[in-house]
Amino acid sequence: MKLKNVTAALLIASIGTASAAPVFDTPFYKTQERNQEQWQVEDKDIDAKLAELEKKHGKKPNIIYILTDDIGWGELGWQGGGKHRGTPTPALDQMASEGMAMWSAYAEPSCTPTRIALNTGRLPVRTGLIDVLWPGQENGLPTEEVGIAELLGEAGYDTAMWGKWHMGEEAEHSPVAHGYDYAYYGLFNGAPDGWQSSHDTYNQPTNVKAPFMDFPGNEEYLAQYGIDLSVSGYTEAKGEERQPILGKAGELGPDRQAAFEKESSKQMIQYVKDQAQDEDPFFIYWASYALQITGSAEHQDAEGVDKANAQASMMVQHNEHVQSLLDTLRDEGIAENTLVVWISDNGPMYAFYPTSGYSLLKGGKGDVTEGGVRVPAMAWWPGMIEAGQQPTDMFHVTDLYTTAARLAGATDKIPTDRVIDGLDQTSLLLNGEGHGRRDYMFHYKGSELGAIRMGDYKIHIEPSSGGLPHMDFYNIKRDPGEKFGGMYNGLYMVKPIQDFIGGHKGKMEEYPNRDTSETLPSNH
DSSP: OOOOHHHHHHHHHHHOOOSSOOBOOHHHHHHHHHTHHHHHHHHHHHHHHHHHHHHHHSSOOEEEEEEESSOOTTOSGGGTOGGGGTOOOHHHHHHHHHSEEEEEEEOOSSHHHHHHHHHHSSOHHHHTOOSOOOTTOOOOOOTTSOOHHHHHHHTTOEEEEEEEOOSOSSGGGSTGGGTOSEEEEESSOSTHHHHHHHHHHTTSSSOOOOSOTTOOOHHHHHHHHOOOOSOOEEEEETTSOOEEOOSGGGSOSTTHHHHHHHHHHHHHHHHHHHHTTOSSOEEEEEEOOTTSSOOOGGGTTSTTOOTTOHHHHHHHHHHHHHHHHHHHHHHTTOGGGEEEEEEESSSOOGGGTTSSOOOSSSOOTTOSSHHHHEEEEEEEOTTTSOTTBOOOOOEETTHHHHHHHHHTTOGGGSOSSSBOOOOOOHHHHHHOTTOOOOOEEEEEETTEEEEEEETTEEEEEEEEETTEEEEEEEETTTOTTOOSOBSGGGGGGHHHHHHHHHHHHHHHHHSOOOOGGGGSOTTO
16 A cells, blocks of 8 residues: 555554554544644653663563453453452452553454454455354365464564464364464363263253253264264474363363463463573463353352352452463562553343343443443553553554554564554553543444444444445444434434545455355365
């Protein structure tokens, strides 16, 4: 893309001295132009802070991203949930109080799309992989996508991943194929863990409720449909053939997730200890299974736990693991040189209520209403992020990609032949509220644009009716529950909305989305 000279110069100044500037979505350039002087001052100060930190520790900062599952906005104690809802979150609440608690953080509407967004810095619709993946599907994250681990690895980082991968079962779609040096990962979401146990339950003399009542059993499932559930995850290191995870952590069933999380935590703690004094910085992507359908038997009797909600016990386990990780960073003397960001992948999944997360916002998993895409998030970085902050600046999960590149000194490694949706939010982290660089968002329902955010305005998009625009128009700051929307109160915004969407679609014409065929394995 050939940018106007002034815009290109400003962009390069704002993200570093890259030889070619990354390409962002159309609205970004207007925001940048309005804020160019302030951003240039901020960036100069940020560069000085990062240089001082690197001089002190002898390397770039470590980065840890924790992605959790189906935890809704309002679920954590610092947002009014926690022990008040039977899901105590003391470690996460402490993390928020010691750092930055984000009230306006956003993800994609469901699990696979959010994992794509975090790992590529791009809206899933651009990658061709737009759907939640199920066992037996051959689709996966295209090898042409430049993942965050690949980008950081090229910048000298050691990279590791634990948790729910959910971006393809094939070897060429694995974490290591996308730049991770080591991965201990599960292939599926939490549903298959309950399939066989539901089958077994309904074949007992006394039946109790189980969610997947007609599942035929693993053996018959393989015989009928050719889908093998005997391997649920792998351990893999660069240059080595991946191996199935053995034992309870690798066998689908109601106890797998808790066992998987326990082993993941054990490995991560040892990894941090081993890497603490290494000359290279590290990047960890922890895609926790907290909270999927099953709970933790070990923690079901913990104080304050709602026993009817299996996920509540899993929350207690997750809290313990997060606390152990943060304590280890302190004990090893590297907390000041380690950014930790915790964020949920989407809103709550109510299908298995009362085993579920919760949100006071409208909708849940799969929706582009706030309950589906607005999620709790915290950033923790002692000595760098001031404690006790609660900014309302917008933050999207794609921003983790570009922010990591900035911290790693790797903005010159961001691909320039495609649109990058993530924005560098280092200024928000280091300077606090009012210094975020995002004032817009696009929310997709698969391949269709479902809603947009323009500053405080949130617009749900529907086909026109009788020549009139068909939209639900909200002031989302005033009305986060999306209770008082309508078309007519937003008619003055029809033309600005058309221009906003037109610029976005025009950029897609210039840089076309990948075809879904590109998500299939090369031998297909």
